[in-house]
Amino acid sequence: MTDTHALIRDLRKENGSKIVLLVGDGLGGLPLAPGGKTELETAKTPNLDALAQRGTLGLSTPVLPGIAPGSGPGHLGLFGYDPLQFRIGRGVLEALGIDFALGPNDVAIRGNFCTIDAAGLITDRRAGRIGSDIGAKLCTKLDTIKIPGVEVFVRPVKEYRLVIVFRGEGLGGNVEDTDPQATGVAPLTAVARTDCSKKTAEIANEFLRQAREILKNDAPANFLTLRGIDKLPGIPTFQEVYGLRAGAIAVYPMYRGLARLVSMDVLDAGQTLSDQMARLEAAWNDYDFFFIHFKYTDSTGEDGNFAAKVQRTEELDSCIPRITALKPDVIIVTGDHSTPAKMKSHSWHPVPTLLAADTCRFDSSTEFGESACARGGLGHFEAKYLMMLAMAHAGRFDKYGA
Amino acid sequence: MTDTHALIRDLRKENGSKIVLLVGDGLGGLPLAPGGKTELETAKTPNLDALAQRGTLGLSTPVLPGIAPGSGPGHLGLFGYDPLQFRIGRGVLEALGIDFALGPNDVAIRGNFCTIDAAGLITDRRAGRIGSDIGAKLCTKLDTIKIPGVEVFVRPVKEYRLVIVFRGEGLGGNVEDTDPQATGVAPLTAVARTDCSKKTAEIANEFLRQAREILKNDAPANFLTLRGIDKLPGIPTFQEVYGLRAGAIAVYPMYRGLARLVSMDVLDAGQTLSDQMARLEAAWNDYDFFFIHFKYTDSTGEDGNFAAKVQRTEELDSCIPRITALKPDVIIVTGDHSTPAKMKSHSWHPVPTLLAADTCRFDSSTEFGESACARGGLGHFEAKYLMMLAMAHAGRFDKYGA
Numbered sequence: 001m002t003d004t005h006a007l008i009r010d011l012r013k014e015n016g017s018k019i020v021l022l023v024g025d026g027l028g029g030l031p032l033a034p035g036g037k038t039e040l041e042t043a044k045t046p047n048l049d050a051l052a053q054r055g056t057l058g059l060s061t062p063v064l065p066g067i068a069p070g071s072g073p074g075h076l077g078l079f080g081y082d083p084l085q086f087r088i089g090r091g092v093l094e095a096l097g098i099d100f101a102l103g104p105n106d107v108a109i110r111g112n113f114c115t116i117d118a119a120g121l122i123t124d125r126r127a128g129r130i131g132s133d134i135g136a137k138l139c140t141k142l143d144t145i146k147i148p149g150v151e152v153f154v155r156p157v158k159e160y161r162l163v164i165v166f167r168g169e170g171l172g173g174n175v176e177d178t179d180p181q182a183t184g185v186a187p188l189t190a191v192a193r194t195d196c197s198k199k200t201a202e203i204a205n206e207f208l209r210q211a212r213e214i215l216k217n218d219a220p221a222n223f224l225t226l227r228g229i230d231k232l233p234g235i236p237t238f239q240e241v242y243g244l245r246a247g248a249i250a251v252y253p254m255y256r257g258l259a260r261l262v263s264m265d266v267l268d269a270g271q272t273l274s275d276q277m278a279r280l281e282a283a284w285n286d287y288d289f290f291f292i293h294f295k296y297t298d299s300t301g302e303d304g305n306f307a308a309k310v311q312r313t314e315e316l317d318s319c320i321p322r323i324t325a326l327k328p329d330v331i332i333v334t335g336d337h338s339t340p341a342k343m344k345s346h347s348w349h350p351v352p353t354l355l356a357a358d359t360c361r362f363d364s365s366t367e368f369g370e371s372a373c374a375r376g377g378l379g380h381f382e383a384k385y386l387m388m389l390a391m392a393h394a395g396r397f398d399k400y401g402a
Numbered sequence: 403m404t405d406t407h408a409l410i411r412d413l414r415k416e417n418g419s420k421i422v423l424l425v426g427d428g429l430g431g432l433p434l435a436p437g438g439k440t441e442l443e444t445a446k447t448p449n450l451d452a453l454a455q456r457g458t459l460g461l462s463t464p465v466l467p468g469i470a471p472g473s474g475p476g477h478l479g480l481f482g483y484d485p486l487q488f489r490i491g492r493g494v495l496e497a498l499g500i501d502f503a504l505g506p507n508d509v510a511i512r513g514n515f516c517t518i519d520a521a522g523l524i525t526d527r528r529a530g531r532i533g534s535d536i537g538a539k540l541c542t543k544l545d546t547i548k549i550p551g552v553e554v555f556v557r558p559v560k561e562y563r564l565v566i567v568f569r570g571e572g573l574g575g576n577v578e579d580t581d582p583q584a585t586g587v588a589p590l591t592a593v594a595r596t597d598c599s600k601k602t603a604e605i606a607n608e609f610l611r612q613a614r615e616i617l618k619n620d621a622p623a624n625f626l627t628l629r630g631i632d633k634l635p636g637i638p639t640f641q642e643v644y645g646l647r648a649g650a651i652a653v654y655p656m657y658r659g660l661a662r663l664v665s666m667d668v669l670d671a672g673q674t675l676s677d678q679m680a681r682l683e684a685a686w687n688d689y690d691f692f693f694i695h696f697k698y699t700d701s702t703g704e705d706g707n708f709a710a711k712v713q714r715t716e717e718l719d720s721c722i723p724r725i726t727a728l729k730p731d732v733i734i735v736t737g738d739h740s741t742p743a744k745m746k747s748h749s750w751h752p753v754p755t756l757l758a759a760d761t762c763r764f765d766s767s768t769e770f771g772e773s774a775c776a777r778g779g780l781g782h783f784e785a786k787y788l789m790m791l792a793m794a795h796a797g798r799f800d801k802y803g804a
Contacts, residue, residue, distance in 0.1 A: 004466065007486070011469070054436040359744075361440070361751055361772055362433050377773075379752075379782035381467055388468030392750045399748050400465055401472040401485065402495045402630075 004080075005241050007400070008388065012243050017329040017394040019244070019289045020280075023078060024316050025071070025255075026298030026339025028351045028370060032306060039297075039306060039341060040352055041369035043313035047320035048333060048354065048368040055331075055356030057365045058378025060386060062337045068348040074336030075258045079238065079291075080387030088261070089173065089230020095163045096257020098155055102232055107171045107200050110228045111154075111162040112179060113138065113221035114187070122183045127160045128220035135159055138221055145210045147203055160221065164207065172197030173231030175204060180225075187225050204229070237263035238289075242391060247283050249276045250293035259291055273315060277322040284326055292323075298346075301339030309341050330357045330393045332386065333368070350380060357393035406482075407643050409802070410790065414645050419731035419796040421646070421691045422682075425480060426718050427473070427657075428700030428741025430753045430772060434708060441699075441708060441743060442754055443771035445715035449722035450735060450756065450770040457733075457758030459767045460780025462788060464739045470750040476738030477660045481640065481693075482789030490663070491575065491632020497565045498659020500557055504634055509573045509602050512630045513556075513564040514581060515540065515623035516589070524585045528562045529623035537561055540623055547612045549605055562623065566609065574599030575633030577606060582627075589627050606631070639665035640691075644793060649685050651678045652695035661693055675717060679724040686728055694725075700748075703741030711743050732759045732795045734788065735770070752782060759795035 029039035062069045062077050063084065072093050073083030088096075091108035102108055113127035113135065135156045142154040142164075150168035157163055174197040178188040190204035204226060215222045238246045248259030249269045256266045267283055269276050276292055283290075294316050300309035323331060338349040352373040363377030374380075378389070391397050431441035464471045464479050465486065474495050475485030490498075493510035504510055515529035515537060537558045544556040544566075552570035559565055576599040580590040592606035606628060617624045640648045650661030651671045658668045669685055671678050678694055685692075696718050702711035718735075725733060736755040739748050754775040765779030776782075780791070793799050 007466070007469070359432065359742075359749070359751075360436075361776075362437055363776060364773060375777060377776045379461065379776065381782075385467040388466060389750075390468075392468035392470065397468060397470065397750070399470045399472050401475040401490060402492050 004384075004388070005236060008080075008241055008391070011397045011400060012391060013396055013398055014243060015395050017288070017396060019330045019390050019394050020292065020323055020328040020332070021078065021290065021390070022292045022294070022323065022331065022333045023075070024294050024297040024313065024333065024335050026301045026337060026346065027313075027335025028338025028340070028347070028349050029301065029309065030338075030340035030342045030347075030349065032342055038370050039301070039309040040313055041371065043310045043317065045314065045317035045368055047317045049366065051320060051324070051331065051333065051356045052354055052365045052368040052372065054360065055354050056360045056363050056378050057368065057373040057376025058353050058355075059350035059370070059373045059376070059380045060334060060353045060383040061350045061380065062383045066348045068346045069337050070346065071254055071336060072258060075255065077383035078334065078336055078386060079262055080241065080384055081235065081262065082384050086233050086235050088233060090228025091163070091230050092228075092232055093254070093257075094157060094161070094228070095165060096261060097254040098157055098163060099253040099256060100153070100155060100163060100165065101260070102165070103167065104232060105167055105169060105171065107166045107173050107229060107231055109164040109204070109226045111164050111224045111226055113160040113162070113224050115220040116187070116223045120186050122180065122185060122187060124220060125179065125183060125225070130160055130221050132156065132158050134221065135162060138215065138218060141214050142211055145207060145214070147206050150203055152207065162224070164226065166200065166203050170196070171200045171203070171231075173200065173229060175201045175229040177229070178204070178208065178226045187223065190226060190229075200229070232261070235262060239263060242289070242387065244289040245287045246289040246291065247287040248291045248293070249279050250291070251276065252293065252295050255293040255295070264291060273319050277319050280323065281326065297335070298339045301341050302344055304341050304344040306341040329395070330355065330390050332390060334386070351383070353378065353386065355389060355393065359393050406786070406790065407638060410482075410643055410793065413799045413802055414793060415798055415800055416645060417797050419690070419798060421732040421792050421796050422694065422725055422730040422734070423480065423692065423792070424694045424696070424718075424725065424733065424735045425477070426696050426699040426715065426735065426737050428703045428739060428748065429715075429737025430740025430742070430749070430751050431703065431711065432742035432744045432749075432751065434744055440772045441703070441711040442715055443773065445712045445719065447716065447719035447770055449719045451768065453722060453726070453733065453735065453758045454756055454767045454770040454774065456762065457756050458762045458765050458780050459770065459775040459778025460755045460757075461752035461772070461775045461778070461782045462736060462755045462785040463752045463782065464785045468750045470748045471739050472748065473656055473738060474660060477657065479785035480736065480738055480788060481664055482643065482786055483637065483664065484786050488635050488637050490635060492630025493565070493632050494630075494634055495656070495659075496559060496563070496630065497567060498663060499656040500559055500565060501655040501658060502555070502557060502565060502567065503662070504567070505569065506634060507569055507571060507573065509568045509575050509631060509633055511566040511606070511628045513566050513626045513628055515562040515564070515626050517622040518589070518625045522588050524582065524587060524589060526622060527581065527585060527627070532562055532623050534558065534560050536623065537564060540617065540620060543616050544613055547609060547616070549608050552605055554609065564626070566628065568602065568605050568609075572598075573602045573605070573633075575602065575631060577603045577631040579631070580606070580610065580628045589625065592628060592631070602631070634663070637664060641665060644691070644789065646691040647689045648691040648693065649689035650693045650695070651681050652693070653678065654695065654697050657695040657697070666693060675721050679721050682725065683728065699737065700741045703743050704746055706743050706746040708743040731797070732757065732792050734792055736788065753785070755780060755788065757791060757795065761795050
């Protein structure tokens with residue numbers, strides 16, 4: 001496999017240009033019936049259409065054909081990190097999603113409260129789906145656990161879901177789940193897959209021993225299971241790879257976490273798209289690259305609400321003039337994956353992508369939509385190459401070879 | 403990584419068919435303004451348009467999305483050698499560019515005359531950009547240098563640029579540059595990066611010691627620095643890979659050198675496109691494959707002269723009837739990269755490509771241009787696969803697997 005990051009580091013240069021990557025989460029969609037229009041095609045998007053006319057369109061494949069990615073691999077691809085090479089464990093993603101600042105010595109774990117009976121067998125893997133308030137209280141109790149040689153952090157996520165972090169030297173991240181994925185059986189003991197994770201497994205088992213004692217009277221949440229035990233992946237920073245000072249403007253913690261994973265500066269994004277635009281304007285001189293994340297094209301798609309996704313797409317369109325007024329050298333509008341309302345889920349369909357720069361080859365597109373993108377001048381490409389196109393159009397690459 | 407060369411060797415067969423690869427250097431372009439036409443689209447190209455109607459179009463990516471290649475990697479890709487796998491050092495390319503016949507025991511070096519002061523510090527890295535006549539005289543003096551155990555060749559390139567070749571057994575090509583890339587400091591000593599290049603470094607330092615003495619009264623060119631020290635890459639010959647007897651018809655030394663790098667026969671190309679066509683006709687029965695190189699679509703692009711590039715493209719078009727009259731089984735017209743006049747440089751934009759053969763699937767193209775190619779039946783593909791398409795359309799591949 002070609003090490004594209006090494007190539008990028010060899011070729012990149014500094015020229016003061018600015019790149020904006022605007023991600024409409026789950027932007028791609030599907031028509032509700034054959035011959036119909038997608039959400040993006042249905043939406044009135046005069047500003048995106050104008051950009052399409054001076055830019056170039058294409059379809060990006062987040063991972064590989066047929067593969068629907070989660071938010072982690074979806075964004076890693078957009079940031080130019082091969083999502084099949086750089087994998088993010090479930091525990092790490094869960095910690096990023098609650099804005100927990102993970103460090104290199106941390107092992108992150110996704111916990112699930114569960115119900116066990118007198119014999120210690122699991123009767124409910126989700127503890128009767130307890131409310132978030134109860135979950136939070138129990139996490140506060142568990143956060144008092146002390147284990148010699150490590151710091152222990154326990155944080156609530158939502159309902160029966162929590163995050164546990166062990167912080168200490170010499171902790172490997174390669175430990176089996178303790179969730180047996182079944183009821184009527186006992187939770188598993190934590191088992192290390194490698195020698196250098198043995199200490200982590202021992203700590204996890206000590207944590208579970210103390211937790212069982214602490215939670216014994218808290219049925220239905222009288223125990224917990226551990227999943228996705230992992231450390232931060234060894235991942236080069238965005239600045240190391242591209243030489244770009246990058247600012248992330250994302251409202252949701254998960255996306256701030258993904259930006260932090262590649263060491264972008266995470267800026268205060270406020271609560272609305274308008275807040276985000278104000279932050280972009282205020283920080284314009286401080287960064288070379290801006291990642292702006294808009295969640296609601298995805299969440300409305302997940303809800304199966306076609307009309308709401310259309311409306312959120314129109315909202316996304318409305319912010320374009322504030323971006324173009326700043327005169328970025330390159331502006332890219334795309335998604336981390338498709339979330340068709342028809343499917344109520346992330347999908348594998350390639351993602352409509354628009355790149356506008358003075359060096360664009362005109363492709364006769366008059367509007368931004370899936371059909372236009374399928375015929376666009378960027379063709380069909382893997383999302384992991386998008387940043388290379390951005391760097392090229394920003395004039396930030398030297399020629400390869402003589 | 404799939405070894406496509408091994409696959410090609412397994413599947414190839416001989417059938418007496420003929421392939422012509424016509425390369426318009428830097429063929430791809432850009433419109434000067436959004437909505438405009440590129441150089442190729444502006445040019446009147448009735449012969450290429452007729453070929454497009456009976457052939458198939460596509461866009462080829464020379465290296466990877468966003469990467470603008472030099473002539474070396476651009477041509478290696480067209481010849482079916484992965485330009486990220488086979489890398490050509492600066493010294494090697496410079497030697498190829500002056501028609502120096504490099505052999506497997508040769509280490510080639512790009513030299514720059516420079517000016518040093520009484521303390522030995524560099525005051526001008528390009529020796530005041532001395533004229534080519536002065537550079538040539540100084541090279542004649544340096545060519546007298548004798549070093550036991552190796553042959554030394556010193557040849558002028560242009561102005562302050564020269565090529566040095568050490569020929570001998572056991573010379574590695576992995577030595578650091580001696581150009582410190584700065585003034586006010588002394589030139590560096592040649593340092594081997596590997597044990598098997600230590601002898602080369604010693605010879606380079608002895609060469610520099612003698613050169614300093616010879617040039618001491620020749621200010622501003624009173625010393626030189628060494629860059630891009632390298633040997634020929636270990637590269638299978640075109641005949642070994644494809645079983646094709648290949649003849650190269652290129653006017654410019656660099657492209658003759660690139661053809662020689664993969665062991666094509668380099669034919670006398672004369673000075674004009676008409677001379678090249680005459681050579682093609684004369685040599686038609688002697689080869690299975692012809693590489694014809696036309697430089698001026700690139701040089702006019704580099705000059706930023708849109709109109710001149712249009713005119714040169716029309717000149718390229720005018721040679722097509724003499725090629726088709728020979729009834730090649732496959733004719734390909736493409737470029738090694740794009741050189742938009744708007745950018746005055748090589749660019750990363752994918753390259754318009756036309757392949758005509760009796761086995762083409764019709765793609766409704768009526769003219770040869772970037773927009774038509776973006777919608778063409780060959781799709782967007784990596785240049786390194788072009789030769790496999792050529793072999794297939796020439797009927798020179800057996801089926802893979804049963």
